[in-house]
Amino acid sequence: MSTNLAFDVPESAPRRALQIVALNGLFDEMDAEGVLRHAVSEVLREDVAIVSSFGADSAVLLHLVSLIDRRLPVYFLETGKHFPETLTYVETLTRHLGLANVRWLRPDPKDVTRFDPRGELWESDPDSCCHIRKTEPLDAEIANFGGWVTGRKRYQTAERGVLPHFELTSDDRIKVNPLAYFSDADVNAYKRAHGLPEHPLFAKGYRSIGCAPCTTVVAEGEDPRAGRWRGLNKKECGIHFDFNGAIAKPVAAVEKTLFKDGKFIADPFRAWAEGDDPAAVRYTHIPLEMFVANRAAVLGNPHPNGLLIRAGDAIEEVAADLGRFASVAVEFPKFSDGRGYTTARLASERYHYAGELRAVGDVLMDQITLMRRCGITAFVVVHPATRKALETGTLVTVNRYYQPIGSAEVPVGTRPFLRKAPETV
């Protein structure tokens, strides 16, 4: 089954999604070789590439490649920011495994000269640094394939807890994750069993190795990837398209304004700016009227994006498309303007939007409980006292609710009819 994954047939997306999901039942959890073989020979024949960071545990996947087909294209992003040890390791592994098609991708020198002449962009604006050094070079290549193989594993970060063997991405490509079920121990055991060479930095405490400036040593017991973009709301590198490579800011410069899941994190999204291209933006909250006017372009845009619904916007106009967005921002222009509460309830209750629903604008502590009850799960907060209250968990609120809000808050027919006490909040 060769795949020519086109954007212009969105109707077929649900069916494809089903087919992909079905593939996930075919293989034993640990049958990485079976998964990769099936992907390469059936699902994505002649239409698949491997992207490897040549990091601490990249050897496992590359070893599998060498078992199946040494001529498979393996991309390595030579960002110009790697540890010298990494570059040596690329050569070591290539030789050791006999890989015949390792392709080094370098940033466009013109971009580097223009945007990062002093090589310090990673510090001031890692968004753009990753963009010119990873996303741009890889995008161009990846466009030629119907899918690619990654070495991602479930255990690596919280977000990957549900990683399957096969995934369909938002831009209708297939991602194959043969090692999805491998644990840290499985990786080490595999490396030992097959006598694979170790990354030179592994012995020095590095576990997840990316570009030098953005990688730190992982503490004992810490999530291996915690060392990458430490402190940033950035868990995935842009090359997986799960995360905008072009967004993280360095630890020092970043302002963590997004309150989500109980803590402040760096906001992966940015606001729409004058002159942005709806077909090409990424991790941007596209204003509703902009989306309505450029619907086809936005739906064809392969990147994760958000939608901004301003007070007064009619959410029903975009009800059917909400699912396309990774985040929906509900604007509260002034805390006293309560239209956003209705918008949020409509999004979550009536249109069953399940992604991140965030409050932006004049977000103050006294309204946060109300917002939460209306389905909002994330808050962009700048007001100092509110930040403090959230950070320290000292938000003083009323946690008993009289009225059933949301489809989940009070099951129909339960008694007493109108109430909800905190035990079940």
Add this chain to the structure above:
Amino acid sequence: MYRYDEFDAAFVQERTAQFTDQVMRRVRGEINEDQFRPLRLMNGLYLQLHAYMFRIAIPYGTLRSKQLRKLAFLARAYDRGYGHFTTRTNIQFNWPRLSDVPKMIEHLNEVEMHSIQTSGNCIRNISTDQFAGAAADEIIDPRPMAEILRQWSSLHPEFSYLPRKFKFAMTGSANDRAAIKFHDIGMKAVTNPAGEIGWEIWVGGGLGRTPMIAKMIRGYVEHENLLAYLESILRVYNRYGRRDNKWKARIKILVHETGIDKLRDEVEAEYAQMKGGVLTLPQAELDRISAYFAEPPFELVNATQIDVVKEKAADAPYGEWLERNIHSHKHPGYVSVTISLKPIGGAPGDCTAEQMEAVAELGERYSFDEIRVTHEQNLVLPHVRIADLRTVYDRLVEAGLASGNAGLITDMITCPGLDFCSLANARSIPIAQAISHKFAAPERQREIGNLKIKISGCINACGHHHVGHIGILGVEKKGTELYQITVGGDATEAAALGDTLGHGFVADEVPAAIERLVEAYIARRETADEPFIEVYRRVGDAPFKEALYGNA
């Protein structure tokens, strides 16, 4: 009467803690006045001319004796020994200190009272017929549903920041004593062709600078669907009500600008989605709440005729009080008693701590522990045995509360006006007092009969002047306080807005101008029983205009 269960108590406790925290943050300067304002307003705290004003909710105007005693305590401990009952059947204290307010709220907690949503752009205290549960003419006691609506609207997360404040009124009787057509939403219990009782819904009434009579939006909503229907209206209003202009933000303007038919369609579309959902009110819940409002254990006594003529002959003030201040009860042998807070020369609606205690005592002993507050700023003992009337009256005389003037010319509604209110253009209480003195003689008041005067100190119309048979509105012209007089308003089921007949009067001229209107009426009535408002409807405004301004 409704009593808090653990849940209600804990809810109010949490809210108190939250508001105390907000007050302390304001005191510490962590929030500025702009940020504090909506928070304190949502807890009934206003910044007035001289001090903070603290308003306490009396849900659907019902009080127990213990609660009224607590209000008396607050009046003594934190105010100047009195409180002021408002046209929303709430009570407000005009002189508390900000730092005392959390303590006052704690005290209120002890007797299951609070100040939640007595102001702010949210759903306010729901008002209803002061004779609910007692009146002979009601088809249903509206209070259980009012309590359900109170709970539903308490800190409603979607409707806490509406374009503007939102007021409900309900009546279970065809004789509208709750002014439902002058509320954002008015509800009247009606019987459908199948003989079931439900609610007729009116929307977009209101006074203020653009007075409007409500329009009927739906003729019948079943109990079980009422919350879903009301939530639909509120949602449409929250989304589309104007927020660009405070003076155009009430739902009446949305009704007016959208048109009732289009608005009805929008509400119906929303209702179609909501109906049958989580807001469906189970009969069991309605029954559970209704049980709190079960009839008290009335004694079986024979209907007793009150012979007013005989009583008058024996004791004129008592007979007159009986004639005016008694309302017929559904249970034989009982009546509802109106306690007038409009003594001659007093400030309408004011009540001293001692008076509150006296009424609390009477309520406890003679009215099954129930007291009501009326939107006309009086108090009511809803269930008094006819046999106890004389005793009750004598106690009221002792307390200075025995004015037999309910519904008469001196039973005026008056807003606080320039003496307290920072928005006022003119004083209103002194005007009421001057009129009260002018018509002090009981014989004169009786000769005039039913006549409602309502006075507001500015266009915000808190004194409901538009719906007074005679309305008085304070305005400011070139630095002087002037009073516009309107004639022909009516807050009942025959809802009407008064007409302005000409230029305003300075304060000193007002009592005489009222006197002339009264004379014009008496001269034209066909029988002594034909009330002012009916004469006005019959003869039109010309004679009244002439009475006010001469034959110009």
